[in-house]
Amino acid sequence: MLGFQPYETFQLLIETGGVDRTNTLLIAACDAYARRGKPTGPEMEQFEALAGRLFPIAGPQARAKGAAILGRAELLSPMLERLVVDNIGEDLIPFLEKAVDLSDQTMLDIIGRYDVPACTTLASRANLSNVVLAKLFQMNSRKVYRALAANPHIVPRGAYLSALARSAQMDHLVAEALARRDDFDAGLLAPAFFDLSDAHRIKVIQAFAERSTPIAPIARTIEQLSVASAELTKALMKLFSENRRPEVTRLLAQITGLDEVRCGQIAHDVTGASLFVILRAFGATSYDGLKVLIHATSHDEDRSRALADFANMFASVSPKSMAYLMSAWRGEVNLLELTKPQYLPSMQESRRTPAALRPTQNPVVDHALEALSRLGVRRAG
Template identity: 75%
Template sequence: MLGFQPYETFQLLIDGGGVDRTNTLLIAACDAYVRRGKPTVPEMEQFEVLAARLFPAAGPHARAKGAAILARAELLTPDLESLVAAYLGDDLVAWLGTAENLSERTMLDLLSRQDADVAAALAARPDPTNIVLAKLFQVNSRKVYRALAANTSIALRGAYLSALARSAQMDHIVAEELSTRADFDAALLAPAFFDLSDAARLKVIRAFSSRETPAAPIKRTIEQISVANAELTKALMKLFSENRRPEVTRLFSQITGLDEVRCGQIAHDTSGAALFVVLRAFGCNAEDGLKVLIHATSHDQDRSKALAEFVTLFGTIPQDSMAYLMSAWRGEVNLLELVRPEYQPFTQESKRTPVAAPAPARNPAIDQAIEALARIGTRRAG
């Protein structure tokens, strides 16, 4: 078989030889199988029987070497996969990441080991079956959920979507991975907002563009306070220009109903994303909101591009949606309601409408403010 004729010769050598001869036979047989390329069904069946006898009888080093050779085979049966998985040792995780094909039986056998590294390697594969996925989502491991979040071959819907959205609230790496996926609704990352990068925070906000949202409990708080926009923006401009962020924290705590820790995060977020959410929730328009953002955002680099982005967001983000986002920060809403059809964005991408929608009208006064800010350059607020 496979270059060693006749097959009975192997049986005689195994029966009459010691461990050293078994070691030699195992490595030779595995090498011959791999060189065969695509063996016939009878050849695979014969080799399965032979390998099943050689691997247990060989020494530890020969088993590991034989498994490493066999792992390179173009075609393995589930039984041969099991032998590789059993004896490959420390190289198992690497093999799971590179193996072109892996049977469902082997994946389920490996998951029964309850090894987080092995499960994470399986979660990163492009071919897990629904049964395997169901088992993977039951594994209580951050490694596994991070791999699942990054695996674009997994369709995010139903229970899988819910599980990853919940995981994102507890693991910022899962949240960041999901924020990069085009098939994931970034609005579901609202509870993890403050754990995300600046770019991901803006993506969460953009996910609420031209979109209806369920009623936000915090909306009642905003309506009861009835803060005048002009007074609010004037107070915030003064506090931010004098770098009195602790006082901004206390002011937000009084008017938003958010806890002081969250308000402190908003006040010290120099990207301006969290502050935008509050300003828009209170109904600020682009002209008033930008005056505050100019004083509140970082002065370490040219900000004209970032501020221009906020101008666009003021024109496309509904006030109620930012109130909803603030309620999500307090854990008062079920974000999975957003997947319902009535809460999907108004404008959906379509192959029939390749022309991009026109940008919202720009205010010349705002453009002049952005240009003036760009010329000012780096300065200290105070």
């Protein structure tokens, strides 16, 4: 059997030897099996019987060493996988990472123990069955959800999509992981907008380009406000040009209904992403909106590119959709409505700004920059 002594010889040695001999036999048997390559059916059955006898009576260190050696074998049955998992100790995580194949039963047993580090490793594996995925998604663990969100082999759809979207609202690391994916609708990350990096905030806004949205609860409030869009942009431009951001905070709180903490974040957001949402929701045009953003933002490294992004979004993102995004910030909408067919995003060639729309060739940006130079006011630092 397997290139070493006959099975009956091992049986005799087990029965006549002590623990020390059992330890030696266990390690030798596991090493021989691991070196064997792909065993035949009878060979695997014999080794299962042998390992089932040796593991329970061997010492703890020998069991851990034998399991680690056995874990390197080319083919393990569910029974042998269970022996490895039960005895490998602190090497369990490397085993779960490197194992080419794991049976559903082994993974379900691990999940049933609620071993969070091990389950997190499982959540990162490819080719997980729906049975295993369902159990992982039922776990109340941020670490497991972070691994699920970052696993490119898991397609975010149906119940999995809903679960990931809800988790993103509670965990910014889940939101960031989902924002990095091209197969996840960034619009569903609207509630986590302020937890995202600058680039991913832009990605959330771009997810609403040329997209229909449900009627936002805040839309009626915007319609009832007596302030005109031109007056609003003029007031904001004056306040930002004089760096009176606390007054911007109070003004935004009055017109949006958002709490002052959130409005303070918007007023001090020198990337301009959150301010763009407000401006567009209230119907600001690209010309007036960009003049406000020029005063409010600081883009010393790539200022022109950022302005080009905003110019493109003024053209492609509707006030209605940004009002919906604002309502999402206020917790007034169910973002999962966006998964309905009528609200799915239009197919975009690319979410990156085309080279043809760089600021030097974009008249909207050029006019806004020219207007700023005529005004002779300083921009945010």
